Amino acid sequence: MIGSGEGAGLLRAAYRLFVHFEREVELFWDDRRAPRPPRAWPTGYRFEYWPRRRDLDRAARRRVRASAGRLFLASLARRDGVYAVSHGETVVAWGAVFRRSPQRDILGLPSDAVLVGACETAPGHRRRGLYQASLDAVARLVREEGAGGLYAEVLPGNDASMAGLEGTGFLRIGLVRSSVWLGLFSHRQGGWHFVRRW
Numbered sequence: 161m162i163g164s165g166e167g168a169g170l171l172r173a174a175y176r177l178f179v180h181f182e183r184e185v186e187l188f189w190d191d192r193r194a195p196r197p198p199r200a201w202p203t204g205y206r207f208e209y210w211p212r213r214r215d216l217d218r219a220a221r222r223r224v225r226a227s228a229g230r231l232f233l234a235s236l237a238r239r240d241g242v243y244a245v246s247h248g249e250t251v252v253a254w255g256a257v258f259r260r261s262p263q264r265d266i267l268g269l270p271s272d273a274v275l276v277g278a279c280e281t282a283p284g285h286r287r288r289g290l291y292q293a294s295l296d297a298v299a300r301l302v303r304e305e306g307a308g309g310l311y312a313e314v315l316p317g318n319d320a321s322m323a324g325l326e327g328t329g330f331l332r333i334g335l336v337r338s339s340v341w342l343g344l345f346s347h348r349q350g351g352w353h354f355v356r357r358w
């Protein structure tokens with residue numbers, strides 16, 4: 161049986177999911193105007209990238225879910241991509257490469273742009289350069305695929321993530337507030353500076 165506090169929590173979550181939510185993100189753009197050598201990977205780690213969520217086979221899905229949780233993959237559109245960094249068989253860092261999810265459209269990004277987000281490194285593996293090496297690898301891969309630019313979104317106040325992005329060559333280009341209704345209509349306040357296509 162659901163208690164009244166829990167019931168109210170579920171109602172709030174359902175309202176956010178189906179009716180209305182507000183989000184505020186710091187938006188970054190990967191500045192690739194000057195060529196940069198690829199970042200070295202820390203030893204003992206393996207990087208994998210799937211351009212589309214549906215490219216993960218059953219075993220890979222299981223490995224990613226075991227670390228990132230069920231919601232991480234479930235919340236992606238079929239055509240969004242995923243990266244994962246493993247140590248042995250354990251996924252220790254991961255992130256989403258949004259191509260189709262509403263995040264991209266809510267931010268008003270160009271149609272050939274890719275957005276990276278929902279990145280995380282497991283606590284025991286932080287400060288080893290996995291986030292930065294992953295961002296760098298994703299940038300190279302999506303560029304080879306023909307993307308016109310790579311953007312990243314971060315919640316305001318996430319200084320660790322913002323420092324990591326800036327250290328990899330991303331520029332902070334704006335604070336964007338959006339109000340989204342019924343998962344379809346969004347109103348954007350604030351905005352980002354236009355940056356040229358890669």
Ligand SMILES: CC(C)(COP(=O)(O)OP(=O)(O)OC[C@H]1O[C@@H](n2cnc3c(N)ncnc32)[C@H](O)[C@@H]1OP(=O)(O)O)[C@@H](O)C(=O)NCCC(=O)NCCS
Pocket residue numbers: 253277278279280281282285286287288289290291292293313314315318319320321323324325327
């Ligand atoms: C943010 C996060 C992904 C960074 O992962 P990571 O693999 O430890 O990052 P890296 O080692 O590649 O980044 C290194 C750089 O990022 C910055 N950085 C990372 N963690 C930091 C921290 N706690 N405080 C300040 N700067 C930090 C530093 O500039 C660092 O360089 P340095 O180690 O040479 O000083 C990780 O802390 C995390 O998973 N946090 C929780 C989830 C989250 O906030 N995700 C980001 C949303 S997209």
